[in-house]
Amino acid sequence: MKKIAICFVIAALLFFTASAYAESEVTGKAEGKIGKATSFSGALGSVVIDDPDSPGQQLLVYRLKVMPDISLGKFGMGLNVELLWDKDNQFYPKVWNKEDFGNLIRYIRWAEKGARPVYVRLGILDRATIGHGFIVDRYDNRNKSEYRNIPGMELDINLEKGGIETFTNNVLSPRLIGGRLFIRPLKILNIDIPVISKFSIGASYVQDKFSDTLPVGSANNTYLTDIKVMGIDAGLPIIDNLVELYADFAKLQDYEKASGLAAGVYGKLSVAAISSSFRYRFEFRNISPQFVPGMFNTFYENSRPHSIIDDTTALGISNQVGWFGTAELGLLGDMVVVGVDYEDRKLVNDRITSLKGELDVKPGLIEKLSGKKASLYIAYEQKGFADLIKDGLQNPNTIMTTKLAYEVQKGMMVNFKTVRTYDWIDPSNKGAGIKEKNVSYIETTMAF
Numbered sequence: 001m002k003k004i005a006i007c008f009v010i011a012a013l014l015f016f017t018a019s020a021y022a023e024s025e026v027t028g029k030a031e032g033k034i035g036k037a038t039s040f041s042g043a044l045g046s047v048v049i050d051d052p053d054s055p056g057q058q059l060l061v062y063r064l065k066v067m068p069d070i071s072l073g074k075f076g077m078g079l080n081v082e083l084l085w086d087k088d089n090q091f092y093p094k095v096w097n098k099e100d101f102g103n104l105i106r107y108i109r110w111a112e113k114g115a116r117p118v119y120v121r122l123g124i125l126d127r128a129t130i131g132h133g134f135i136v137d138r139y140d141n142r143n144k145s146e147y148r149n150i151p152g153m154e155l156d157i158n159l160e161k162g163g164i165e166t167f168t169n170n171v172l173s174p175r176l177i178g179g180r181l182f183i184r185p186l187k188i189l190n191i192d193i194p195v196i197s198k199f200s201i202g203a204s205y206v207q208d209k210f211s212d213t214l215p216v217g218s219a220n221n222t223y224l225t226d227i228k229v230m231g232i233d234a235g236l237p238i239i240d241n242l243v244e245l246y247a248d249f250a251k252l253q254d255y256e257k258a259s260g261l262a263a264g265v266y267g268k269l270s271v272a273a274i275s276s277s278f279r280y281r282f283e284f285r286n287i288s289p290q291f292v293p294g295m296f297n298t299f300y301e302n303s304r305p306h307s308i309i310d311d312t313t314a315l316g317i318s319n320q321v322g323w324f325g326t327a328e329l330g331l332l333g334d335m336v337v338v339g340v341d342y343e344d345r346k347l348v349n350d351r352i353t354s355l356k357g358e359l360d361v362k363p364g365l366i367e368k369l370s371g372k373k374a375s376l377y378i379a380y381e382q383k384g385f386a387d388l389i390k391d392g393l394q395n396p397n398t399i400m401t402t403k404l405a406y407e408v409q410k411g412m413m414v415n416f417k418t419v420r421t422y423d424w425i426d427p428s429n430k431g432a433g434i435k436e437k438n439v440s441y442i443e444t445t446m447a448f
Helices: 002-030 098-102 311-315 363-370
Strands: 039-050 058-072 075-079 081-085 105-110 118-123 152-158 162-168 176-183 200-208 221-223 227-239 243-252 259-271 276-287 307-309 320-331 336-347 350-361 374-385 398-409 412-424 434-446
Touching: 276 336, 307 311, 363 374, 363 398
Parallel strands: none
Antiparallel strands: 039 058, 039 434, 058 075, 058 081, 075 105, 105 118, 118 152, 152 162, 162 176, 176 200, 200 227, 221 307, 227 243, 243 259, 259 276, 276 320, 320 336, 336 350, 350 374, 374 398, 398 412, 412 434
């Protein structure tokens, strides 16, 4: 009981500290000394974690968490002060290591992606993108065990004549690393021509040193380990951020037919009058059978390990040619965000498609309409299906995420989250059927 009492004492201290800081922050804003507002949130509930004493088993523990977000001009920081304990008042982790200390920080950042001259983010990565997104497309370094933050990192340098973009999934124990070096040739030559002088060329390299025990693949498939992808690209902004033409080429190393070519247009439009924005990308693709465009994406960590067809099978398959499009609409200051990705490729007489959709309704919208805070997030992705209706919405290439939060009383919300995936019961005998995997939790969160 003493340990439980200590938890609530810590929570109380954090609450009063947060309240005092928030009050001084508002005063600072009034004097023009501090930039954006600071916000605080917390959680008290239960969560399922991997049992450190019984490998392969899970354990239900209680969780107390306080998460302040601080933004001062270009500087931003999010903290994660968390306590976990079980019914026997045993705290977790029992012995702290470097990853546990890293878990105290959700993120630290300087500026925003695309800013000059430097953008840095350390901690949780939720939309990391390299170049035009042909290799790394909105990568999220978190996985199903979301009780633990992963200290990933983005570091970009964007100068007039060129720059570099870099990222890693975990600076304390890097497994996935990548970067892109780009230059603006005409700027280097001091040639200033409207529009044309913005032309850029770049080269990218991404490696995932994944080497865990792999499941047994089917007869014609092979699971990927130590993934290495190289790429080159070119881009030309036509109308500021609204329209940019680009082309990309990328190659998955160590495989016979694992390359891809894309050319298209992307951009974004903001309408301040209605606090809305629209972002899009539309491209033509020529993809060899072993290449996966945008492999390192939002769902990458939750869907590892990835498998592709083996070299022998790939040699007898022609390239897949088709179109890819993505669009994201943010309404009312991004209080509602709707995003859709769709790809349609043709392989001889077969048609292969992939679909991803996201709906994110923030608490502020529902509060204005009903007076009660509530939020909803739904994400769905399915890859490699020939016919969505025929193949169904549930197969081993599918991952679904649902998050629902509702305010039960002032300052207190109940949250429910589930991540659902599917695997073959027997990969060598697909007739045996599919098994469903669910990771879910429910907790109460309190806004301070």
